[in-house]
Amino acid sequence: MSQEMEESPQHNQDDTTQQDNDDNASCVAVDEMDYEAIELKDEANFDPTSPKTLDTTTADMSKIQSSSTNNNQLPMIVSQNTKKLKRSCNYFRIITLGSLFFNIIAFFALIGLTINTYLTSNNTSIEILIARGDAKYFNTVLWDTMKWSVLGRDNSTNSRFTSNLKNFKNSFKNILTNLPTGFKWTILNGTDSTSNVPMFPYYEMLMNYTKNNQFELAQSLFYSAEYQAALNDWNAQYEKFHQSVTSVGQFLDDYVVRSSIANLIIISISLIIIIPVTIVVFIMMVRKDGLAKNTLQSLNSQLLAETMKDPTKRQLFREHCEKNNMGEQYSVLEKCIFYRECCELIAKLPKKGSTVIDETQKLEKTKIEIAFEILGDMQESTSSVIDSSAKNYICSTLDEINNTLNVRSDMNEINLPSSLFEVLEKEIQDQMLFVHYVFKKKK
Structure with a gap:
C-alpha cells in the first residue's frame, strides 16, 4: 500500500535540496502556500505527528492559491478600516470640542x-x-x-x-x-x-x-x-x-x-x-487610547492579511520574518490561513455530484492534514504562540478526529470547524504586527 512521493513540476525547478538530508525532519516544509500534505491511505497505521510528508495534488493547491490571490474584497476592507479609523479620530475631535464647549458653558x-x-x-x-x-x-x-x-x-x-x-x-x-x-x-x-x-x-x-x-x-x-x-x-x-x-x-x-x-x-x-x-466626555477621553489602539490593531491586522494574500509580498515578508527570528510564527500563521481557505473552498462547493464529492473529500483530507501539521508545529514550538486553554481545545478536537479515522469512511462526516484556529491565528497576528509594521516601512 506504499505510494511514491509526487513532486510538482514547479518544485522540480525551484527546489534543489533533498528532504531526506534535512536536519530537522519533524518540521513540515512550506513553500509559499504549497504545503506537503499527509496522505491517509493506511488509516489504521496513520500517525498525525509522524515526520513523513507528502505532496498535495497540484489541482488542490492551485485552487486554494487561486482563492487566496484573487480575493478583491480585502483592499476594500482595508480601505473601510482606514475610513473607520479616520471617523474615530474625527469623533474624538468632536468629543474634545464638545467637552471644551460644555466646560465653557x-x-x-x-x-x-x-x-x-x-x-x-x-x-x-x-x-x-x-x-x-x-x-x-x-x-x-x-x-x-x-x-x-x-x-x-x-x-x-x-x-x-x-x-x-x-x-x-x-x-x-x-x-x-x-x-x-x-x-x-x-x-x-x-x-x-x-x-x-x-x-x-x-x-x-x-x-x-x-x-x-x-x-x-x-x-x-x-x-x-x-x-x-x-x-x-x-x-x-x-x-x-x-x-x-x-x-x-x-x-x-x-x-x-x-x-x-x-x-x-x-x-x-x-x-x-x-x-x-x-x-x-471624561470616560471617553480615558478610553480614547484603548479605542484608538484597538482600531489601529484591527487596521494593521487587515494590512497583514493583505500582505499574506499577495504571493510576492508574502515571500518578501517570510524572508523578513526569518531575519527577525519570527519564521516559526510566520509558518504557523501561513498554515492557519491555508486551513481557513480550505474551509472556505469546501463551503463554496455544491452539495451534489460525484465530482464534487471527490473534490470535497480531497479538500477535507487536506484540511485535516494541515490541522495536524499545525498541531505538530505547536508541540515542537519553543515559543509561546497560544495560551494553554486554546491549545488544549485544538488538541482535543484533533485527537477526536484521529481516533475516528479508522471507523469513518466518509470524509464528509469528519468536520473540523472553520473556527478551530481563529484564536491561534489572531494571537500570532498580534505578535507579528510590529514586525509587519517594520516590513511595510522598509518597502
Whole structure:
C-alpha cells in the first residue's frame, strides 16, 4: 500500500535540496502556500505527528492559491478600516470640542451663579420691609402716646414719647438709606432729614404743655384746626410714602425669589446636563487610547492579511520574518490561513455530484492534514504562540478526529470547524504586527 512521493513540476525547478538530508525532519516544509500534505491511505497505521510528508495534488493547491490571490474584497476592507479609523479620530475631535464647549458653558454658568448669588445676598428688600413696618408702628405709637398724655392729663409718658420718637427717626432713616438709587420721594420735602417731619413741632409743644401741667393749653392745641390739618396732611403723605416703599420692597423681594429660582435652574442644568456630559466626555477621553489602539490593531491586522494574500509580498515578508527570528510564527500563521481557505473552498462547493464529492473529500483530507501539521508545529514550538486553554481545545478536537479515522469512511462526516484556529491565528497576528509594521516601512 506504499505510494511514491509526487513532486510538482514547479518544485522540480525551484527546489534543489533533498528532504531526506534535512536536519530537522519533524518540521513540515512550506513553500509559499504549497504545503506537503499527509496522505491517509493506511488509516489504521496513520500517525498525525509522524515526520513523513507528502505532496498535495497540484489541482488542490492551485485552487486554494487561486482563492487566496484573487480575493478583491480585502483592499476594500482595508480601505473601510482606514475610513473607520479616520471617523474615530474625527469623533474624538468632536468629543474634545464638545467637552471644551460644555466646560465653557459650565464656567459661565458658575460666573452667573456667583454674580446672582452676590446680588441676592446684597438685596435690601428685607431691610426696607422691616424698617417700613417699624416706622409705621412707631408713628402710630407717637400719636397714641401724645393723645394719652393730653387727654389723660398724664405727664408720665414723656420718657416713653422720647424713646419712641428716637426709634421712629431711626426706622425712617433706614428706609431712606436702603431705597434703590434713583428712587424719588416727596415726603420730608424730598430730603432725608427727619427733622422736616411737620408733626414734630406740634408734638414738642404738646409735650412741653403736659410737662408743665398746662393741660388746658395742650387740649386746646390738640383740638385746634391747625393741629388737625397738619396731622391729616402728615398721615396722607406718610401713607403715600408707605405704599411706595411697600411696592419697592415687594419688587426687590420678588427679585430675590426670581434670583433663587434662577440659581436652582442653573444648578439643575448643571446636574442634569453639564455634569453627566462632563463625566461621559471624561470616560471617553480615558478610553480614547484603548479605542484608538484597538482600531489601529484591527487596521494593521487587515494590512497583514493583505500582505499574506499577495504571493510576492508574502515571500518578501517570510524572508523578513526569518531575519527577525519570527519564521516559526510566520509558518504557523501561513498554515492557519491555508486551513481557513480550505474551509472556505469546501463551503463554496455544491452539495451534489460525484465530482464534487471527490473534490470535497480531497479538500477535507487536506484540511485535516494541515490541522495536524499545525498541531505538530505547536508541540515542537519553543515559543509561546497560544495560551494553554486554546491549545488544549485544538488538541482535543484533533485527537477526536484521529481516533475516528479508522471507523469513518466518509470524509464528509469528519468536520473540523472553520473556527478551530481563529484564536491561534489572531494571537500570532498580534505578535507579528510590529514586525509587519517594520516590513511595510522598509518597502
